[in-house]
Amino acid sequence: MTTQHAPTYYAATANPSPARPALQGEIDTDVCIIGAGYTGLSTGLFLAENGFKVTILEAAKIGFGATGRNGGQIVNSYSRDIDTIEKQVGVDGAKVFGQMAFEGNRIIRERIAKYDIKCDLKNGGVFAAFTKKQMHHLEHQRNLWAKHGHNQVELLDKKQMSEIVASDVYIGGSIDHSGGHFHSLNLALGEAAAIESLGGKIYEQSPVIGIERGSKPVVVTENGRVNARIVVVAGNAYLGNLVPELSAKSMPCGTQVVTTAPLPKELAKSLIPNDYCIEDCNYLLDYYRLTGDNRLLYGGGVIYGARDPANVEAIIRPKMLKTFPQLKNVKIDFAWTGNFLLTVSRLPQVGTLGEHNNIFYSQGCSGHGITYTHLAGKVLSEAIMGQRDRFDAFAKLPHYPFPGGRLFRVPFTAIGATYYSLRDKFGI
Incomplete structure (x- = not known):
């Protein structure tokens, strides 16, 4: 190892x-x-x-x-939101999860302040939508979080989104003003x-x-x-x-990340003028932000079973250029993969x-x-x-086993991910 x-x-x-x-x-x-x-x-x-x-x-x-x-983004709640948990534990049971859904964010900020941790903390996290269905999801998320006391989410139309991200691929989004990003x-x-x-x-x-x-x-x-x-x-x-x-x-799963060479300050500011972090709303989502030294850090994709891909840049660079074609001549300085742990639920x-x-x-x-x-x-x-x-x-x-057990968990999960990715692609 x-x-x-x-x-x-x-x-x-x-x-x-x-x-x-x-x-x-x-x-x-x-x-x-x-x-x-x-x-x-x-x-x-x-x-x-x-x-x-x-x-x-x-x-x-x-x-x-x-x-x-990781991507270094402060994103509230859980990988499945409070309404999904409510279906399992009921309205009263879900209240405690709603109370905890925004606490990790506060803990991070308290730690940074209390121990004077130098980690390039910046404020503001954006969710970016490609389709009307995703915009409906963001509206639902805003209302759900507000129901549990979090009122810092603002919906963005296409024009507002274009002022936040210099890309024409989104139809809108939302910003969580309590979100943010840092040097992990x-x-x-x-x-x-x-x-x-x-x-x-x-x-x-x-x-x-x-x-x-x-x-x-x-x-x-x-x-x-x-x-x-x-x-x-x-x-x-x-x-x-x-x-x-x-x-x-x-099941361990791999995600891939690249980081560009330092960008000229004017170019960096033009990409994300308010220096927010962004993640899109796709099932297999992409995420990106500027670092403290004006690089673009861009990640995405999932490899089930956590195999290390031969060429991370070849996977992520096309995604980055689809979002920011203006970076076609920019050099990638760092490319890596890292594993997260996936559960069925x-x-x-x-x-x-x-x-x-x-x-x-x-x-x-x-x-x-x-x-x-x-x-x-x-x-x-x-x-x-x-x-x-x-x-x-x-x-x-509840903890659920993967369909097909350990032998088939990778192919079965990949099939499911392909299904949801196709739904994202066609907006259904």
């Missing part, structure tokens, strides 16, 4: 951060967290703030997985430093090879052991088969393992993880401290 950061724009422009040692020997801790991505870091920071002795084990580097490879890896590094400032320990290059379950669980690496009261499994798409019962009901999977209820997990953000993982950290930490209401709400969501 590669244990250094992927060749991303984020890794190339990361803030200085010390290398953390690998775990050697046996140590004791209150909570051992597996994975130093947003879920693990958010959980660890909340617990450290509340006086817990926290140890985080990372197989590679902080933010190695989706945390350090620098946020993670800042959160890691905050944990360490509170006495927490983070070990890199320390892949977990086993969890000895029991009343006092032990987390085992090649050269060390962590004796803990509580374990949190936060590996998401990079967990592998460490916990087979979790990998059976989820597209909703997160949260719960505990074993009879002792001392191994917690959260996974399966389904491509909508930045805000959710920060919320998950708070929800997990609350449960560990004995306040389980919000944790139990997530834990009661």
Whole structure:
């Protein structure tokens, strides 16, 4: 396994951060967290703030997985919205999810402010529509979010949209004024430093090879052991088969991202004058934004089963030029792929393992993880401290197996995605 950061724009422009040692020997801790991505870091920071002795084990580097490879966009709610959850849990049950749907956003902003994290935070997130059907969806979303107390979404007609994005491919859209974007890896590094400032320990290059379950669980690496009261499994798409019962009901998927060479300031400002981030409304959506140094970061596409494509630029550059043909001569400086974890329901999977209820997990953000993982950290930490209401709400969501089991989950899911992509293409 590669244990250094992927060749991303984020890794190339990361803030200085010390290398953390690998775990050697046996140590004791209150909570051992597996994975130093947003879920693990958010959980660890909340617990450290509340006086817990926290140890985080990372197989590679902080933010190695989706945390350090994503689009960097603050998007509220979940991969499936509150109305979908309401169909499963009822009106009253959905209220708690509505209350939490915008909390991850606030947590991110509070962390950046409290710990003075330098991560190029910018405000404003736009949803872009190609069809009337998608515009109806955005109107429904605005009304749904308003029903749950979020009144910062504004619908945009074609003219207004053209003033936000210098592209003629959209018929309209909406803007969530509470949305935004940032440098993904620098946020993670800042959160890691905050944990360490509170006495927490983070070990890199320390892949977990086993969890000895029991009343006092032990987390085992090649050269060390962590004796803990509580374990949190936060590996998401990079967990592998460490916990087979979790990998059976989820599937790693790859998304691709490119970043251009720095653009002249005038060109950059002409593309997205207000410096918002944008994602479109297609089932297999594209997303893009300007970075702090005036590059265009553009991502999209899904590869089910998380195979690394041979040429990321060949996949994404045509998408970018369809949106911005004026960039046809612009050089691509960075191209990478990163994995997210997909569930059948597209909703997160949260719960505990074993009879002792001392191994917690959260996974399966389904491509909508930045805000959710920060919320998950708070929800997990609350449960560990004995306040389980919000944790139990997530834990009661049903987990479904992929049709055809693990052998056929990739082709079956790809067939479904093709169906929905065709519906997008023809506006039905």
